[in-house]
Amino acid sequence: MEVTLDAGVPQKPGVLSELMKSFSIAIKDMKIYYFKPAILIFGILFPVAIFFAFTVGRNVDASALFPGLIALTLFFSTTTVGPFSMPWERLNRTFERILFAPVSVSALALGKTISAVVFGLIMSVVPLLLGILFFGSRVSNAWVLFLGIFIGNASIANMGTLISTFGSKQPQNVMLLLNLIRLPMMFMSGIFVPIFELPHWARIVSWFSPVSYATDLIRCGLGFKDYFGPLISSLVLIAFGVLLFLACVLRMTAWNRGD
Amino acid sequence: MREKESGTPALEALNLTKRFGSVTAVDGISFSVEEGEIFGFLGPNGAGKTTTIRLFLNLTRPSSGEARVFGLDSVRNSIEVKSIVGIVPDVSNVFSEISTTANILFTASLYGIGRKERMSRMQDLLETMGLSEYSEKKAGQLSYGLKRRLAIAMSIVHSPRVVFLDEPTSGLDVSSSREIRELLRNLKYHGTTFFLTTHNMEEANELCNRIAVIDRGRIIAVDTPERLRREATEAQVIQVEFNRVLDENEQRQLVSLGPFHKIVPMKDSYKLFTGDPEEAIECVFHFAFSNDLRICGLNTLKPTLEDVFVKLTDREASFGSHA
Numbered sequence: 001m002e003v004t005l006d007a008g009v010p011q012k013p014g015v016l017s018e019l020m021k022s023f024s025i026a027i028k029d030m031k032i033y034y035f036k037p038a039i040l041i042f043g044i045l046f047p048v049a050i051f052f053a054f055t056v057g058r059n060v061d062a063s064a065l066f067p068g069l070i071a072l073t074l075f076f077s078t079t080t081v082g083p084f085s086m087p088w089e090r091l092n093r094t095f096e097r098i099l100f101a102p103v104s105v106s107a108l109a110l111g112k113t114i115s116a117v118v119f120g121l122i123m124s125v126v127p128l129l130l131g132i133l134f135f136g137s138r139v140s141n142a143w144v145l146f147l148g149i150f151i152g153n154a155s156i157a158n159m160g161t162l163i164s165t166f167g168s169k170q171p172q173n174v175m176l177l178l179n180l181i182r183l184p185m186m187f188m189s190g191i192f193v194p195i196f197e198l199p200h201w202a203r204i205v206s207w208f209s210p211v212s213y214a215t216d217l218i219r220c221g222l223g224f225k226d227y228f229g230p231l232i233s234s235l236v237l238i239a240f241g242v243l244l245f246l247a248c249v250l251r252m253t254a255w256n257r258g259d
Numbered sequence: 260m261r262e263k264e265s266g267t268p269a270l271e272a273l274n275l276t277k278r279f280g281s282v283t284a285v286d287g288i289s290f291s292v293e294e295g296e297i298f299g300f301l302g303p304n305g306a307g308k309t310t311t312i313r314l315f316l317n318l319t320r321p322s323s324g325e326a327r328v329f330g331l332d333s334v335r336n337s338i339e340v341k342s343i344v345g346i347v348p349d350v351s352n353v354f355s356e357i358s359t360t361a362n363i364l365f366t367a368s369l370y371g372i373g374r375k376e377r378m379s380r381m382q383d384l385l386e387t388m389g390l391s392e393y394s395e396k397k398a399g400q401l402s403y404g405l406k407r408r409l410a411i412a413m414s415i416v417h418s419p420r421v422v423f424l425d426e427p428t429s430g431l432d433v434s435s436s437r438e439i440r441e442l443l444r445n446l447k448y449h450g451t452t453f454f455l456t457t458h459n460m461e462e463a464n465e466l467c468n469r470i471a472v473i474d475r476g477r478i479i480a481v482d483t484p485e486r487l488r489r490e491a492t493e494a495q496v497i498q499v500e501f502n503r504v505l506d507e508n509e510q511r512q513l514v515s516l517g518p519f520h521k522i523v524p525m526k527d528s529y530k531l532f533t534g535d536p537e538e539a540i541e542c543v544f545h546f547a548f549s550n551d552l553r554i555c556g557l558n559t560l561k562p563t564l565e566d567v568f569v570k571l572t573d574r575e576a577s578f579g580s581h582a
Contacts, residue, residue, distance in 0.1 A: 017371045020371065021371070024369060025369075028354070028357070031356070031357055031361070032354060032356045032357060093350055093352040094352050094353070094354050096318070096348065097352050097366070100316065100318075100341065100345075100346050100348075100414075101341060101369035101370055102339070102341040102369070102370060102371070103338075103341075103369055104338065
């Protein structure tokens, strides 16, 4: 049997075909990276360990800890896949394989973001279910909770993808940079202490973290007092997501110039 | 077999230049490749071969000039260009963590090939490339040669009109290299255009219709392998082996004695480049007699592409000529 090399017709970029390519990239990432030890450690074990390190011994109702735990798991899991997969693929030159193909930079960035979002969604649902089933958490506003988890993941995943475009081709160096940004952010985003209980200066800082808005929505969805309100949180998260995504596309376009 | 279209060249470089800071990797090169040709790009490491490929694929932007594929500008029509070209890079950049079939199917999906067609092409490629028995094996578990075949399969899954091959047999053992060359020869019959970069003279000689010799970012000759050799009449070579090694002074003395352009020490012998082999042989005997040397071996050689390269660049070939 022989391969017939038909006359190839140049493809014009189309929205639907680009979307399909994004999904292909995302599915490939899911197969390759979801079970890598580094992803599981930095995406799941790390936030759970940090959360319990800062909350065990505090005299609060267990269910009150879950909005923070869900937000922290969401934050860490959704920002781990991109910063691991991109440098890994650049190091092994498999990223180049995608650049050889007729895939636009936005489709490529979207594919990376989709794989991060799906991982974040799966991981965020685990503490939510644990809270509901074993620790008395209750969903008081399912829509707001859904928005918090879904838009939160979609927005914050772009932050991970953006960070992955900086620095070296070594995954460990990018993960180091990622944690340098993530660790201070988690203290300023209402994860351990609700935003309204933070000092004035920290509250102002929290406005600039997309994680604050996701945490606020999750708190509201689980019946706890919120700070920004669902509408503002949702809109700001969407705005953050769009800005971060555009920044990713710009960074990747600069790579593509090879300069 | 693919039918030829109107006279648009498959590949065209127009005064193409790429600078990285103060380094000029590609220096105003111009050439065109006709559809169905196997065009060799021959030069040592760092000559600008890979950068030229990257310019055609818009993986790096030209500092000036244009690269066109079937008349499409590689910068302005990047997606269209990528949809009709395939590339086999110098390393087999396959996804090690997924299977052979998953690698081919994923690549096909990036070219917008439908599911049914993807499956059919994947089956054909597995057979053509001799990968059927490794179809479910993870790519990372394949041998170097099999990974190379997989990389080629991934580069032609969308039936490209032009395939760029960057050092396709680099690092392969002799038998794997031969198999890859045989595969390329088979694919050639389908009318696909190949742009082959290599530093392997014999490979270029064996596969290519035409060869461009590139050195320090500049093209210094473009012709058929046979004509390149014929034109290099001054690159005739005498290979001589003495009973002992010559020091640098003796080598200089030998070159000054006769019509020699250059002396290149080999493992046990010396290659002498000359335009007049008969007189050159006399000089070698005279040199041996006056220096009390014994001649253990003497051959006149037809110029190889490597010799042509030495003549064209006026420097010693800094790359191997292994088959």
